[in-house]
Structure formats: structure tokens, C-alpha cells
Amino acid sequence: MEAATTKCRCGLEAELEKVLAAHEGKKEDLIEVLYWVQKNYGYVPKEVQVVISEKMKVPLSTVYDVITFYHLFSLKPKGKYEISVCNGTACHLRGAPFILKSFEKELGIKPQDTTGDNMFSLGLIRCLGACAVAPNISINSEPHGRMEPELVTKIVKALKEKSKLADCIE
Amino acid sequence: MKKIKSVNELVKFKEIVLEKIKERQYGGKTTIVVRMGTCGIAAGARDVMMAMIDEMDKRNISGVIITQAGCAGICDHEPMLEVIKPGNPQVIYGDLDEEKVRRIVVDHVINGQVVEDWVLGQKAS
Amino acid sequence: MRCYRAHVLVCAGSACVTLGCHPVKEAILEGIKRHRLEEEIKVVETGCMGFCEQGPLIVVYPEGVMYCRVQAEDAAVIVSEHLLKGRVVERLLYRDTDTNKPIPFMKDQPSLSKQIKVAMRNAGFINPEDIEEYIANEGYFALAKVLSGMSPEAVINEIKDSGLRGRGGAGFLTGSKWEFTNKAQGAQKYVVCNGDEGVPGVFMDRSILEGDPHSVIEAMAIAGYAIGADQGYVYVRAEYPLAVEKLRHAINQAREYGFLGYNILGTGFSFELNIRVGAGAFVCGEETALLASIEGRRGTPKPRPPFPANKGLWGAPTLINNVETLASIPPIILKGSDWYASMGTEKSKGTKVFALTGRIKRPGLIEVPMGMPLREIIYDIGGGVLNNKKLKAVLAGGPVGGFIPADYLDVSMDYESVAELGTLIGSGSLSVIDEDTCVVDLVKFFMEFSCEESCGKCTPCREGLKRMLEILTRVTEGKGQERDIEDLERLSDFIKNTALCGLGQAAPSPVLSMLRYFRPEFEAHIRDKHCPASVCAALLDSPCQSA
Numbered sequence: 092m093e094a095a096t097t098k099c100r101c102g103l104e105a106e107l108e109k110v111l112a113a114h115e116g117k118k119e120d121l122i123e124v125l126y127w128v129q130k131n132y133g134y135v136p137k138e139v140q141v142v143i144s145e146k147m148k149v150p151l152s153t154v155y156d157v158i159t160f161y162h163l164f165s166l167k168p169k170g171k172y173e174i175s176v177c178n179g180t181a182c183h184l185r186g187a188p189f190i191l192k193s194f195e196k197e198l199g200i201k202p203q204d205t206t207g208d209n210m211f212s213l214g215l216i217r218c219l220g221a222c223a224v225a226p227n228i229s230i231n232s233e234p235h236g237r238m239e240p241e242l243v244t245k246i247v248k249a250l251k252e253k254s255k256l257a258d259c260i261e
Numbered sequence: 262m263k264k265i266k267s268v269n270e271l272v273k274f275k276e277i278v279l280e281k282i283k284e285r286q287y288g289g290k291t292t293i294v295v296r297m298g299t300c301g302i303a304a305g306a307r308d309v310m311m312a313m314i315d316e317m318d319k320r321n322i323s324g325v326i327i328t329q330a331g332c333a334g335i336c337d338h339e340p341m342l343e344v345i346k347p348g349n350p351q352v353i354y355g356d357l358d359e360e361k362v363r364r365i366v367v368d369h370v371i372n373g374q375v376v377e378d379w380v381l382g383q384k385a386s
Numbered sequence: 387m388r389c390y391r392a393h394v395l396v397c398a399g400s401a402c403v404t405l406g407c408h409p410v411k412e413a414i415l416e417g418i419k420r421h422r423l424e425e426e427i428k429v430v431e432t433g434c435m436g437f438c439e440q441g442p443l444i445v446v447y448p449e450g451v452m453y454c455r456v457q458a459e460d461a462a463v464i465v466s467e468h469l470l471k472g473r474v475v476e477r478l479l480y481r482d483t484d485t486n487k488p489i490p491f492m493k494d495q496p497s498l499s500k501q502i503k504v505a506m507r508n509a510g511f512i513n514p515e516d517i518e519e520y521i522a523n524e525g526y527f528a529l530a531k532v533l534s535g536m537s538p539e540a541v542i543n544e545i546k547d548s549g550l551r552g553r554g555g556a557g558f559l560t561g562s563k564w565e566f567t568n569k570a571q572g573a574q575k576y577v578v579c580n581g582d583e584g585v586p587g588v589f590m591d592r593s594i595l596e597g598d599p600h601s602v603i604e605a606m607a608i609a610g611y612a613i614g615a616d617q618g619y620v621y622v623r624a625e626y627p628l629a630v631e632k633l634r635h636a637i638n639q640a641r642e643y644g645f646l647g648y649n650i651l652g653t654g655f656s657f658e659l660n661i662r663v664g665a666g667a668f669v670c671g672e673e674t675a676l677l678a679s680i681e682g683r684r685g686t687p688k689p690r691p692p693f694p695a696n697k698g699l700w701g702a703p704t705l706i707n708n709v710e711t712l713a714s715i716p717p718i719i720l721k722g723s724d725w726y727a728s729m730g731t732e733k734s735k736g737t738k739v740f741a742l743t744g745r746i747k748r749p750g751l752i753e754v755p756m757g758m759p760l761r762e763i764i765y766d767i768g769g770g771v772l773n774n775k776k777l778k779a780v781l782a783g784g785p786v787g788g789f790i791p792a793d794y795l796d797v798s799m800d801y802e803s804v805a806e807l808g809t810l811i812g813s814g815s816l817s818v819i820d821e822d823t824c825v826v827d828l829v830k831f832f833m834e835f836s837c838e839e840s841c842g843k844c845t846p847c848r849e850g851l852k853r854m855l856e857i858l859t860r861v862t863e864g865k866g867q868e869r870d871i872e873d874l875e876r877l878s879d880f881i882k883n884t885a886l887c888g889l890g891q892a893a894p895s896p897v898l899s900m901l902r903y904f905r906p907e908f909e910a911h912i913r914d915k916h917c918p919a920s921v922c923a924a925l926l927d928s929p930c931q932s933a
Contacts, residue, residue, distance in 0.1 A: 119681050119682035121683075122663075122665050123662075123663070126624075126663065157682075157683065157684055160685065161667050161685075162667060178586070180586045180743065180784055180785070181586070183831055184817060184823065216625065218584075218589075218625065219625055220588075220589035221401040222401075222741060222749065223437075223749035224401045224404055224439060232627060234400065237405065264644035265643050265644045265645070267652045268530040268534045268653075270651075272527075275522060278522040310391065311426070314389055314425070318389045322389075327391035327392075328448055329472035330472045
């Protein structure tokens, strides 16, 4: 999932209207709508939950219920780069815990947290299905295999550089 | 693409699309080996190759493998190619051009008649 | 149709994408362009070829030469040497792990020789985005056969006679499931494909959905005809974005060519298919929870009966089959139930896909006849244990399965024989663990998984598993007590008998399996405060370690 920057939400409200209109009267599409919100907002803000509840005629409690049940949705904004370490069996057997520790050390945060500058979020993800090239991580849903603890510093540094560059262009 | 509207249409359509993947099936098939060493390419092997693919396309020939090999050391006779039909001797042709290769496709590959004029040699397969 | 002299197949399964196959493909295309070979050589993206560990993979036809661990920098040499001059690039060939000899041809791969591909017949060989390549391999012929001359009962009997059993885990006879749903009363019925491959360490469903989505679509239409449904849903987990993308594309193509929609092949049968993407919850692999999730709700299981065959999606009779099960249907229809039933054992027929992972030399997906001894799978196909370490056990069934210790390696891999050892074939996960793996740590890891994935609906699972995890954590920290074994056994027994759904009932399995086969190792953690495999950090500095 693309972690959206939380800075600019220009036009998102209008888009949300459109998405909700497309799913009008179909309560069973709630997960799909939330999927869209998570992807575009980077999380599901409270005010959006209220809008969804009203438009889809689903109780707010149900919306909250579904958001908190599924791993994919979050109530807190995520960082610009969402790093997830695969927590599957194959990755565990091939050293995923060491990869996670390296990221924790490098970023100074624990899983499910975001760095103070909103740059990085660290998380665990369920098996990506690329077990043969374990251990795997994913950065904004882009998978990377054959990870090694030594590579962690490099990756974080490269992402910081990339972000600086992007800021300059902006 | 038009919808496939009956079982018969599906069977016919399969025969057509089988062409698409025939290069991925091997064994017991006619094979054409084009010599594509530097000397071959310099002598025009690429044009020979293109003419051959074009002719095969036109005549809708399936089940033939076109592959390539390097220089055979008889650079003087490039462009060269070999036609290997299962159960028949391997035929080596030399001094080819686009015209000649088109005839080889028709006479030899399709009809099984070796084009004796341009044969450099044959060897039992 | 254009004819090419060579095809370059680039594996674009998840593992190869993870390892960067797309830049490689771009580089090859660029090289082909530079040498002006566009007219002669076709580059095709395929689904997973199953040799994931060697990725990114490339196979060049007509020769069938396989290149391993190809990087973008290698593309130029493949083009200039192999594609242009016909010379195989030796340094990129797969090398035998023992003799270090290169093995150029895909068909000679040692791991392939004992395999029979049924469900995986097309994956890695055809372009999943091109329906015509599927048709060329007799795709949609089974659907045509069924629609043009078989009664729904005849189809069901064929599946029943084949002996095919649900490949998702439970191993229920597929034909019987079809029969129940066929006989259930209801104006509207549904076919659902369970693509929520939540068990960590298995990826055959991903591979099939990515590499051969049409086989699943075709099978669902056949199932729809057999049970009398005109509507289907494919439920795919959110962690598989590539599978969703390929499937979506395939469904659109199937519609365009007339294999989905109104009046298919002019036979009067109509069938429509939709995709539902999950949102990350292991429990959604349980069929009643999966249905709740399709309906847009929290995915919690319901007590059965009523079974989905009678009361499923929106209360209508619903047939739920897993991806691998469905992918096996078209060949069974085309080649007949006798052919399928001739493979495997008396009660477990046909072939099964296994995912080999963990401490093994050649991890990947393999498909073998059921009943093959585990030893053959691990050593002949998988190449043995990584770094020639000693095999400790093979873990079957993932976090809800159990161990097959090294002493039982000759077990026949069928549903019954594996169940006798206290574990299950499950969805086909085989994780190899060696002497350096601590079973207590691993079982604790599974318990963490089960706790986190517990939906919370029933108390035994929600609370019981937590208590079990607390005990296991304590033991790995060197604070284990003598009564912990007894407590774990009591809790396991209780949860097994009282949890609401199959997942809860199976969650204590790894613990029971550990206590059955590795009790001394567990006791060492408690009594001697010693971790024999030297994994549990808190126990490393104990005096027993150096003793």
C-alpha cells in the first residue's frame, strides 16, 4: 500500500464523494471503500469514518469495528515510508527477528510506531508469499527479498536521500 | 477480439493460438539452425533469418523450431543453415540469400524435398 | 499470427518481483532493441516458475535454457551471447548443489524429475495476461466439454470419482461438497473461491492466481454449472496485490472472449465473477468468516451447522473451494477421473502442491503425487538441509500443524498417514528445521501468531491461547515452572474441544506436537534453564550451557 503523505489532501474530499457515490446502497462494499481511504489518506481519519457511516448507512460502530478488526486499516497516520518486516514462518526461520531489530535500532522506534518527523513507520506484515527468498521486507508495499541486517542501514540512508531529493524538487 | 460463441469456434480458435506457444514445445520436431556467427551475420544471415520467419508466417507453418548456432568454420559459404527433420539426414545449405531461403522453406521444410543445388553436405542424424 | 524464433520467459511471480525481475526484463528488451532482434524474439512475463530461491529467473525457448539469479547487468550478455549468437551463458546457469556442475536445461532440473504438475501445469509457462496462451493449452476446453454434453450430475460424479479432496486444509471430498450444494434448495446460489492463503509459509495459491488465473476462472464456471449458480466471488488476501491485478485482468479477458457473462459458448449457461480483496485477517481463511468478510463485515466465524452449502453468502447455498482445488478441476474433466485417481494413495488421490521453506537447499513450490515419502521430497527434490546441517524435523501445516521429526521421515505424505503423526497436510506447508532451531522458540512464535489472529469471538481461543503464550514466553525466558507442561496440556485439550472454529481448535497443535516429540528439549528449558539449540537469549549464559 502506498503510504500517502499526510501534508496535502487537496481534492481528496471530492474524490471520496465520488467513491461513496459509486458504492451507494451497497453495504457489502464497506471494506472496499475503507481500502480506498487507507490507500489515499494513509489511514482512516475520524471525520472520514463519520462521512462513510452517513453515506453508506452503516452505523459508525460497525465502521470502527471493521477498521479495528483488519490489519490493513489504521487509525493513526503512517509515515512517508512504511517499512514492514515479514513475520511469516519462513522469514522467522531465516532471520527476520534480526532484521526487525536492526530496523528498530536504526530508526529508533518499535513496531507499529512512526518516527517523530513522520518519515518512517515500522511494522510487521503477514507472509508475503515470497518465502523462498526469505527474509523479506516491504517498503510501501514494494517487496524486497534476501534481506540482511547489514543492509538495513543502507536502505534507511537511501530512503532519506531519496526523500531529500524529492523535497528539493517540490 | 470477437466473442467465442460456440464450442466449435473454441476448437478452431485453439488451433490458431497454438502457434503462439509452439516455440516452447520441443522434441521430435523439424528444427532449422541458422548460423549466426559474426561471419554469418556479416554475410547476411540476419536477412536470411528474417526472410525465413516471414515465409513461415505467410504459410502458417507450425511445429518448426528455428534456432541458431555460431560459426561452423566454413565462413566462406555463409550465410548457412541446417534443416533437421526427425528420421532424416541433417542437411546443410550454404551461400544463401532471401530468395533461396524462401524456396528451402517451401520445398524442404513443407514438402520434404531437399533443394540439392545449394546443399553443402549431409550427415546422418 | 506472428512467429518468433525464440521466446524469453521472465518469471514475474512475487518472489522474482521481490528480487527485481522487472529491471531485468527492461534490460533484456533494451538489449534486444539494440541488436535489432525485436522481430525475432518475444519476451513474455510468466507467473511463478516455482524455483523462487534462484530468482530472478529467465528461461529461453526453444532450447529451454534456464538462467538463475539474473541481474539487470547480466541482460546485455544474455542478449549478445545467447540470443544473438546462440551460445549459452554458463556463469548464469543453475549449478547442482553437490557437484557444482551447471544444469542448462529447465527440464533437467533435479527438483523437477519427480514432480507431476496438475494444478500448477501452466504456471510459469504461459503468459497469465494472455488468455490465448491459456486457450492454446486446452484452456476452457473443460468448460466447453461440460457445457456441451455433461449433466450437472455427471460433472459432480466425475469430481467425486477422481477422489479430489479440498487442498485448503480440511481435506474434505470436493465432489461431495459440490453434491451438497447442488441438492440444497435456493433460487440463488454462489460459488466462492477461497484465495485467503493466510498460513505463513505457503504460496501455491498466490502462484496459481498470478501465473494461471484462467484455470481458477474456468473451474469456477464449471462449478457454477454443476451446482446451479450464476454468480461467483474470488476472495484474495490483501497481501497479494500482484495476484489481484492478474486475476482482475484475466476476468476482464474471459468476459471479452465470452467465457464469463451471458449465454457462454451459446449454451444458454450464464456465469458472472467478482473479486473481493481481504484486508488482512488470518481467520478469514475459515469459510464462515470469509463469507462474513465478503458481505463487508468483521470476519468472525459462525458455528456450523448450518454449513455454507445450505446457508452461506447472504443466506444462500454457497460452494467454497480453495484455489489449488479449483485449478485441479479442468484437467480432471478433460482427462477423466480415472487418470487423476490413478495417482496418489487409496484414500488420498491425485497430486498435491507443497511449499518447501525454511532451512532447505532448494526452497520453492513442488507438485507431487500424494503418498510420496517425505524423505524423497526433502532430499531428492529439495536437495536436503541447508549447509548440510542435521535435520531436526519438518513442520507440516504451519502455525496450526505439527512436527514430523527426523525419525519419521519415511512417512507417506497423504492425509491419513500424516494425521497419525498428530499433524496435518493442511494447505501444504513444509518448513524444514535443523539442529540450530529451538522448537520452544518456534512454537512460541506460532502461538504469538495464533493469539494475534484470534478473532476474539469465542473465549477458549481468545483467552486460552493467551495463557498458553504466557507460559511459553516464561519458559523461553528461563522462568519456567514444573507444572507448565501439565498446564499446557490441559489448556490445549480444552481449546481443541471447545473453540468455535477450525482455526481455534487447531491452534494448540504445535504445542501438543512439541510435547509429543521434543519433550526433553522443553524440559531442559524448564529444569536446567538451558536451550539445547542455543536460541533462547535469556538462557544462553546459564551454567548448563558451558557444562
